Amino acid sequence: MASRAQSLFDAGLIADRWIADYCGPRPRGDVLCSAGDSDRAAWRAIFEELAQTAGDSLSEAGERAQRQAEDIGTGFRIAGESEERPWPLSPIPLAISASEWAGIAEGVRQRADLFETILADLYGPGMLVRHGHVPAAVVTGSPWFLRPMIGLNPPGGHHLHFVAVDLCRGPTGEWRVLADQLRAPVGAGYALENRLAIARTMGGLQSRLNVERHAPFFAHLREGLAAACRRAEPRIGLLTPGRLNQSYAEQAHLARYLGFLLVEGADLAAIEDKLYVRTIAGLKRVDALWRRTDPRLLDPLAFDSTSAIGVPGLIDAMAAGNVVISNAPGAGVLESPAFAAFLPALATRLTGDGLRLPNIATWWCGQPREAAQVVDELGSMLVAPAFGVPTRALPGGRPVLGAELDDACRAALLADLERRPQDYVGQEVVHLSTMPVVIDGELAARPFVLRVFAARDAAGGWQVMPGGFARIGGEADVRASVMGEGVRSADVIIHGPERVAAVSLLPPVDSQHLRRNPGTLPSRAADNLFWLGRYLERGEALLGIVRVLLGHSISADAGGALARSTIERIVALLAADGAAPAPVGHRRTELVAMARTAMEASEGGWYSVRAINRQARGLGAVSRDRLASDMIRLLDAPHPTRGGLLDRAGSLQRRYAALAGLSAEHMGRSDGWRFHDLGRRIERAIKVVQMLRCFAAENAGADDLSTLLDLADSQISYRQRYLTGIARVPAVDLVALDPGNPRGLAFQVEVIVGHLARLPVLNDDGVAEPQQRIATQIAATVATAAPASIDADMLERLEARLYDLAEAIARRYFLQGAEPLRAGGLTLA
Known part of the structure; x- marks a missing residue:
């Protein structure tokens, strides 16, 4: 107890020193230095928690918070860049008292109601323009005013379900609105991820300051969208433009957290004024979309005819009342700075009250x-x-x-x-308040802008997220125009005297209808998981060939080199895979060069291990909502650069083993896992057949057979069974026909047949579908074969049938374009 008290005392001393050093030269206008007694106590608690976790090192505090953000998988992309960047999180949250927040929340609710009223008029009777309260040019001059929406009454009666407001705090403490976000507000997921990271960094802050939680807000958001739909248990999708979107990581996190389907336009089809998602079980009804796409690209029949990411007929389905779109297309007309010039007068006219959160003055x-x-x-x-x-x-x-x-x-x-x-x-020109951030291990004052979110609940009212997130400027200049988009983010905590219930987004276990079906699997998601499995297996197989070439042929510590004929076969296999050019000769330096190209080439068009991993990484990026964060981190890990070629190959092999372990032991046995494992099994079966063709010919020597066992990870199994050396027939039996060898062909085929038997079919007549028939034929061939009879012709036929199987699976489950609209028997549910 004494040591605990001493620790708290030390942390308090550190916190007091940090605050004193920071506020000593600081002018008024900083949220910490100008805080009253109760608010100053909250700030002190924050710094004390930081000191308890990171000691006297602010740098360590910053690193801890950043590590937590990266562990959660938070990221973003700059426009024009292909790679995601880590989300820049400050370890110091912005503290706002519950009493001050109540006024902000009320102003946001007033603003959201005002926007709904204005939109209903602009796309309805048009009285505001007709009577001159809003110039027509302010409406029609906006690229976000969408004429096809005129006269369309949105399902549920609301244009808006989710809004965001960017607020600035002046040097004297007043809050004003810099901008409104109505088209597709970004950032709620980042606010959630910031809170998770800060909660992990400073675990005691929640209870010490009675910090209000985000979970109830997201529950209201989900319930509000569901209430606007016509079905009791609606299916809701989060419509994303795709993985190259700047906030795709946030979208994937929100979809997973809220239980929404993460879908792209190509996943959807509008049929007879209803919206469906293409799934492995056919077409399934979608009742609502929380869209994050440009509204002008939503439907090429209604808006931009050149859109390749929209859904033809989507707006007709909306007009028929069969799909809710949040927010309704056209809401962005109110975002324009020009409209802000008329908002104060409109508020007085339409509500009888002035704006509780005033705009910055605009002309x-x-x-x-x-x-x-x-x-x-x-x-x-x-x-x-x-x-x-x-x-x-x-x-x-x-x-x-x-x-x-x-x-x-x-x-x-x-x-x-x-x-x-x-x-x-x-x-x-607006001047902003500042808040403390950690820069180069010291506290520095930087201006900030607060983004606040509001969502419509099941009763049609507005619920405001308690906090949102802060964007922090990179320069000390406090003019809003200079701050730009900000270079850091911070959690925003709302604290007060009342205890906060530990609310979770999950309902009580005894009030929820039990289900063991993990839900709908869109065809695109199944396609991505299937090919992720294939690429991982393909990369591991190629790496195995490179390691055999390195370890047996050119490593001074590996004993005798392989026979020249075996090396020639390995070289031919690498060249046939397109991994590297065939060397002129077989000298050590030439083989090393080939191995290096096959493992690490990033240019020249060679299909190297690095290139395959890049493809797997891309598929992992679009499957964030279905993969564990550990798996995403492994896929995102850079290509190893330390040590020699064998060291780097070993590092990659351990990474592949970790990925295989995660998929085998941590993925639920859902249809998504089944497709991922199918991809692995089919690719492994193909590679085993190719290795048998290459190294198990009738004239195969001992080195050929040893290489076969190495590539099939079957050396130990073979030597446990046979003590008299390597022979062709038992080696072929173990690798090709033994159903108990998890790296062998027979095992893969058996698992493939089992997976296909468990996947959904489109008819109930009991007749096998094409992919099932092909798998059964392959299984029969393998089960009835004798090891001595396996020759090049049989292996060639097996390889062709395995490729046929992969194509049949793709045709059946990975529906593309308009194919599902023509295919018979598809379920419409």
Whole structure:
């Protein structure tokens, strides 16, 4: 007890010193340094928790938080980049008292209701434009105003189900709105992941400060979408543009957490004004979509006819009331800076009350008086595109400070303002509060913007997430225009005097209908898992050949080299796989060069282990909602660079073994796992047949057969059975026909037949489907073969049938394009 008290005392001293050092030179306007007594106590608790976990090292605190974020799998992508970056998380959360938060939440709810009222009018009777309360150009000038939505009453009666508001805190503590996010608000998943990472880093903070939880908010979001659907147990999908989207990792995390299907446009089909998802069991009804795609690309028949990622007929299904789309296409018209200029007056007119969270002052230049004011006060204003798209004088599409324009840019801007004033707005220059962040092991003040989320609940009201997340600027400059998108994020904790119940998104176990079926498996997800298994097995098999070549032919520590004829077969096998060019000769340096290319080539078009792993990594990236985070981390791990070739090969082999162990021991025996294992088994069977053809010919020597046993991981099994040396017939029997050898052909075929028997079929007449018939034929061939009779012709036929089997599985389960619309017998449920 004494040591615990001493630890707390030390942590308190460290926290006090950190705060004193930080606030000593700090001017007012910082959320920590200007906090009152109760709020200062919350900040002290945060720093004390940090000190308890990381001692006197702020660097260690930052590293701990970042490690937790990476363990959760949080990531994001910069536009134009193919690789994800780790999510940059600050170890210091933003603390806001429950009393202050109540006012923010009420202002967000008022704003969301106001937006719903305005959208209902703009896409309905149009009275606001007709009576001059909103200029027509502010509506029709927006690229997010979608004319096909006019007159369409959304299912459930609401255009909006989920909104986000970007808030800034002024130096004196007032909160104002910088921007509204209505099209496809991003960040709720990041807020959830930030909370998980900080909770793991500072486990005692939740109870010490009575921090409000996020789980009830997400429960309300799920229930609100379900309530808008027409079926009692609706199927809800999260519609993603795909893995190259900047926030795909967040989308996958949200889909898994909420129990939504993660789908792309190609997964969906609209038939007779209903929406279906292509699954391994046929077409299944989808009742709602939480979309994260550009609304203009949703339906090529309604909006952009060139869209390749939309669903033809989706808007007809929505108009018929058969699918809820959150948020409804066209909601983004209210996001434009131009619209913000009219929002205060609209709030007073439509609600009888002013905005509780005021906008930053905005002047739309489409009005002569406002345009003249912007020109006159250009030096003290921010000039921005009126509709969020690039303009002639602002080609990057970003706001500029009038005071920082050089003469040429100022002249160009004034000229375009005169030519097309409706394309611009002027805004006041906003100064932001700062918060503490860790930079180079020290506390530094940086400006921040808070993103708050609201979701419609089952009763149709708005629930506000208690906290959201903060984006922190990279520079000390507190002007909002300079901060940009921010370079760090922080959790936002709402604390108060009342204890917070330990609420989980999961319902009580005794109130939930039991189910052991893990749910719908979209065809695309099955396809990805199947090919992930094939690529992992293919990479491991290729690595095995490289290791045999290295270990037996060129390693000084491996004893005698293989016979020249065996080396020639290994070289031919690598060349036939396209892994490396055949060497001119078989000298050590030439074989090393070939092995290095086969294992590590990233250029030249060679199908190396590195190239195969890159394909597996891509499939892992699009399967985040169905794979464990440990598996994703292994797939994302960089190619090893330390040690010699054999060391790097060993590192890769251990990685493959870990991936195989995770899939075998940690994946639930769902249809998703079955497809992943099918891919592994089919690829392994193909590779075993190819190795038999190469190394088990009638004239095979001892080195050939030993290499076969090495590649089939069967050396130990063979030597346990046969003590008199290697012979062809027993080696072939063990590798090809023994059903008890988990690396042999017969074992793979038996597992394949079992998987196909468990997968769904499209008819109930008991007649085997094509993939089942082919698998049964292969099994019969293997079961009735004698080892002495296995020759090159038989192996060639088996290999061809295995490829036929893979193609039959793809045709049956991995439905593409319009095929499921023509195929007979598909289930519509």
